[in-house]
Amino acid sequence: MIEDAFRDGWGWWVIALAVGVPVLLVVLTELINGLRRRNNPLAGPLRLLRNGVIPIGALFALLAFAIQSPADQVWTRIVATIFGFLVILLLLSSFNVALFANAAEGSWRKRIPTIFVEIARLVLVALGLALLFSWVWDADVGGLFTALGVGSIVIGLALQNAVGGVISGLLLLFEQPFKIGDFLDAAGVRGRVVEVNWRAVHIDTGSGIQIVPNSSLSGASFTNLSEPEGPYSAEASVKFATDDPPHEVIALLVQIGDGLPMLASGERTSASYSGAGAYGVSIPVSGPADAGRALSMYLSWLWYAARRRGFALDGDDSDPIAEPARLVEALTAISGTLHLHDDDLEAMLQGSHLERYGVGEVVLASGVVPDEVRVVVSGRAVLALEVDGGRVEFAAAEKGDIIGQTALTRERTQAVTVAGEILTVVVLPLATVDELIRTRPRLATEIGESLELKRKLAGEMLQSVEAQRGALRQRGSISPR
Secondary structure (H helix, E strand, C coil), X not given: CHHHHHHHCHHHHHHHHHHHHHHHHHHHHHHHHHHHHCCCCCHXXXXXXXXXXXXXXXXXHHHHHHCCCCCCCHHXXXXXXXXXXXXXXXXXXXXXHHHHHCCCCCCHHHHCCHHHHHHHHHHHHHHHHHHHHHHHCCCCXXXXXXXXXXXXXXHHHHCHHHHHHHHHHHHHHHHCCCCCCCEEEECCEEEEEEEECCCEEEEXXXXXXXXXXXXXXXXXXXXXXXXXXXXXXXXXXXXXCCCCCHHHHHHHHHHHHHCCCCECCCCCCEEEEEECCEEEEEEEECCHHHHHHHHHHHHHHHHHHHHHHCCCECCECCCHHHCHHHHHHHHHXXXXXXXXXXXXXXXXXXXXXXXXXXXXCEEECCCCCCCEEEEEEECCEEEEEEECCEEEEEXXXXXXXXXXXXXXXXXXXCCEXXXXXXXXXXXXXXXXXXXXXXXXXXXXXHHHHHHHHHHHHHHHHHHHHHHHHHHHHHHHHCCCC
16 A cells, blocks of 8 residues: 555655645744844745745645646645635735835835836736636636726726826826925925825915825926925015115124024025115025925014114114113113112113014124123023034023123123023113122122023033933943843
8 A cells, every 4th residue: 555655656745745844834934034033025925935825835736746636626726726826926926025125215116106016916916817717727718808908998988087197196106206295386386295196196285285186297397396405495585775784784684594593504594685675585494394484583583683783674664662761661670680779870871772682583692702781671581502503501591680791701602692582681881881890899799690600500511411422422332232
């Protein structure tokens, strides 16, 4: 009996399947686990090979070669059909991994939309199944292909308008002239792309989602504001009075723009004069997403700065806080800080004036020797250290606090002072403050104590920043085991 089994050959098939299949499954399992840990896309096809192709292939080999079941038997044909279908899926999955899974950024393989790949896979699966049924079941698939071809033509003619939009969308997806997050100016619609599908592009305009059909985009020109990569220029047109000196106005426009937090790194604002009091400003920002906020902040800061300089922005040089009564009221409010007497008010009015700053404006830069002293009347200012291109806050100045004490010691400022909210200050000439200190020793002591406190707080903040840097460097130097 055993000799007959080996003589007929099916005994060797049984031994080969009983030993080879488990060994092959174990090897594939270890290989798949290793690829999965490395996030290798090849793990997917190998998993299909282990879980589907090999078991069904072993069953087919057992039926066809070991048991030697007749080829026209129903169960043999069913198993052969399933095995052939799994082989088709394995081949397609392997080609997908080889061609598209590891495609380089910017290559034609990376630009092909997933829908194209899925459609091609569906067509190949249908063709493979047709051939499989023809080989295994002796089916006549010629009539099926003819019916499908005629039906496709009829459906295409009936749905040509709808299909045209889908085809336009697919072509748009393939070309990829923009991506999610880019800013477009298309057919009068300006905004950020939030979704792209077969039929339309969804654009967030800031006031809602505008849906633009792909057929409209593919048949017309549009502007991708996010390309090429690099700084995007936020443009503004402003107008001053013709009596304002152009070079001084241009210097102010550039100064305000260069202080914006949205300004692109390493870039500077540019301004030009076009005559009749008209000026153009170009502010380089990281992208269109920052343009709106940058322009809003720029124009608000310019309003305050123009009035501090006495320029007539939009032809209006009036300043609500320039009235003498406002200055008298402000000096009365800070009289306790400066130890003023009733007969000092007239002298303090000479050379003093009020200034206002918008939220985020720099009141006093770091590294400069102030030539004036400011006292907070209303609002709040923030003192910060400029570290690694950013600002670290360490103190605040509120009503009655003095800004720019280093003017009295003729030292450079260590910190930058920024308006934390709408800030109003009284600006005092240095000579006036020197005279107050000479006649009021208590004021000199208080200013010295305040200056020492700020130096102490700045030093503690610097030590904290250095400690954090050291901790980060230490963590970075320790490699995980």
